[in-house]
Amino acid sequence: LAKTTQPISMDSYEGQEVNITCSHNNIATNDYITWYQQFPSQGPRFIIQGYKTKVTNEVASLFIPADRKSSTLSLPRVSLSDTAVYYCLVGDGGGSYIPTFGRGTSLIVHP
């Protein structure tokens, strides 16, 4: 049973806001939600992590509803360089945590 479900691909245009939603119906009480970005032939890069409500940093926002069964990564005013694969992970980060990446969402930003 997959822990997370994301759209396989999304398209956007420069300057637009992009929202990528991840479903995690079986999230556990102690689980956090973490998003990574990966460019071709590079390792993934941590973007943002949250537990509930809203988290914002210099590159993105993460919205988590009260039931925590989904989350939305929001990228404001995307540019061509935001073209990448975005992964959503859930887990508690503790000793028994096994990170599960899934296939991610391939975002293509057009001029």
Place this chain on the structure above:
Amino acid sequence: ETGVTQSPTHLIKTRGQQVTLRCSSQSGHNTVSWYQQALGQGPQFIFQYYREEENGRGNFPPRFSGLQFPNYSSELNVNALELDDSALYLCASSLSIAEGNNEQFFGPGTRLTVL
């Protein structure tokens, strides 16, 4: 502060051979995880080392083994290579194993091709 480094960058082996991949973790990080990423797929967790002990393992056979050294650098060894082992192998380090700490720092990877 030095980031995660991996060597070699690329490697070509033949079926049945053995390979050793190396990873230097980010300064101050005591936890190292290894992943295998096939083309078009997400990274698949192989195993994790915390303070020189294996701390968790994904669904990989025993011919995938590893080590972590006192300086927290790490090796991934794969014996009896198979064609399906061709992939990008990623190493990631993190500050510690702790609840809520899911942030990992990834290296650039080693591209392994098995012929």
